[in-house]
Amino acid sequence: MMRRHAITVACLLLLGLALVPVSAGAEQIGIVFLHGKQGTPDSPQLALVTGRLQDAGYLVEKPEMCWSQTRIYDQTLADCMAAVDAALARLRSRGATSVIVAGHSLGGFGAIYYGSTHDGLRAVVAIAPAPGPRAARRPEIAASIARAQTLVAQGQGDVAQSFTDANTHETTFLIEVHATPKVFLSFYDAGAGGSLAENAAKLRAPVLWVSGTRDPTQADHKTSYIRAPANPLNRLIELDAEHMETPDKAAQQIVDWIKTLPPQ
Numbered sequence: 001m002m003r004r005h006a007i008t009v010a011c012l013l014l015l016g017l018a019l020v021p022v023s024a025g026a027e028q029i030g031i032v033f034l035h036g037k038q039g040t041p042d043s044p045q046l047a048l049v050t051g052r053l054q055d056a057g058y059l060v061e062k063p064e065m066c067w068s069q070t071r072i073y074d075q076t077l078a079d080c081m082a083a084v085d086a087a088l089a090r091l092r093s094r095g096a097t098s099v100i101v102a103g104h105s106l107g108g109f110g111a112i113y114y115g116s117t118h119d120g121l122r123a124v125v126a127i128a129p130a131p132g133p134r135a136a137r138r139p140e141i142a143a144s145i146a147r148a149q150t151l152v153a154q155g156q157g158d159v160a161q162s163f164t165d166a167n168t169h170e171t172t173f174l175i176e177v178h179a180t181p182k183v184f185l186s187f188y189d190a191g192a193g194g195s196l197a198e199n200a201a202k203l204r205a206p207v208l209w210v211s212g213t214r215d216p217t218q219a220d221h222k223t224s225y226i227r228a229p230a231n232p233l234n235r236l237i238e239l240d241a242e243h244m245e246t247p248d249k250a251a252q253q254i255v256d257w258i259k260t261l262p263p264q
Contacts, residue, residue, distance in 0.1 A: 027263050029122060030059040030096025032087040034107030036130075037167050038069045038175070045244050046104060049127075049251040056255045059096050061087040067106050067187075073179035076186040077113060077193045084114050098122040098264040102254075104247050105130045105217075106187075113193055116202035122264055123233070124203060125254060127210045128246045129196060129224075130217040131166075136188050140164045140174055145188050148181035157182040197224040206233035208257045210250045212241030233261065 033050050035043050041062035054060050066080035067073065088099050100123045103111040108129030115124035135141060144163040151157060163184050165177045177184065186192040193199065200207070209225045211218035225236050235257055241249045 028059065028095050028097045029100060029258065030061070030088070030091030030094065030098070031100045031102055031125075032061050032063065032084055032091065034065055034084070034101070034103030034110045035062065035068065036103075036105030036107050037067045038072060039105075039107075040064065040068055045247055049104075049247040049254060052251040052255050053258075056258075058258070059091050059094050061090050063087040065107065065110065067110075073177050073183050073187075076183050077110070078117075078186065080110070081114055081117070084110075100125060100258065102127070104128060105243065109196060109199075112196065112199045112203065112207070115205055115207070116199040117193075119204050121205040123205050123258070123261060124207045125210075125258075126207060127250060127254075128212060128215055128218055128243050129209070129221075130243070131188070131196070135166060135217070138166065141166060141188070145185065148184045149189070151181040152185065197227045200224045201227040201229070203228050206231045206261070208235050208237065208254065210237045210239065210246055210254070212239050212243060212246045212249075214241060215243040215246065217243055 031053055033046065033053070035041055035046060041064050050060050050062065063083040063086065064071065065083055066075040084101060091099055099121060101111045101114050101121055102125035103109070104127040108126035109131065111124050112126050112129055115121055136145060141164060144165065148161075148163060151159070151161065158180050160178055160180050162176050162178050165175050165184075167173050167175055182192070186194055188194040190198050207228050209221065211221040222236070228234055237250060237253055239246060239249050
């Protein structure tokens with residue numbers, strides 16, 4: 001009789017264990033990955049790194065940002081972050097229990113900006129974040145910034161104009177953008193959020209910063225990286241890479257760094 005009772009209890013315990021999901025309590029990391037200026041969510045140079053992240057078991061969302069090829073500068077930097085909010089909500093609906101914002105070039109800049117203005121992120125990953133401090137010192141861009149500031153002071157900040165800008169993966173590649181002065185300034189003027197160093201200083205999560213040694217946009221990367229609040233998880237990776245090569249060359253190191261993050 002006692003043996004039959006013991007067997008019954010054991011069966012009930014096994015049944016109870018079977019009803020508990022295997023993944024109960026496990027962390028599921030979701031990553032929002034932001035493309036670069038004039039890029040798209042499916043830009044070829046991002047295929048390898050986002051693929052590695054997915055292969056490692058992370059959920060990935062790739063929103064189209066307001067600096068994409070078709071949208072470029074149709075919103076301020078701050079307003080553009082609504083696309084990140086929406087992507088994070090999608091990740092959570094897919095089961096993400098913690099979230100990371102990552103990006104390349106202007107997407108890396110955007111990831112740092114988002115991380116400086118939002119709590120609750122697991123981490124920030126900035127791959128060759130641009131524009132760097134030198135971009136605003138280029139004569140053509142400096143002139144556009146000054147004109148935009150004048151227009152705002154004259155009450156024309158919401159009237160769309162043409163401005164000279166640069167897609168900073170090539171130092172000589174200037175582009176013309178059609179945007180309101182307020183929107184244009186939001187990507188360069190520190191008061192509107194457009195300062196890489198100032199945003200880095202306000203980060204609220206650990207940061208992985210990746211820079212290529214042959215990337216002119218990363219000439220001043222250390223001056224911005226060291227502004228990030230001290231965190232033992234922070235890491236700077238310097239690679240032998242040009243701007244557009246950096247995501248591919250850093251892909252596995254990014255996955256490896258994320259794996260070192262302690263459970264949240």
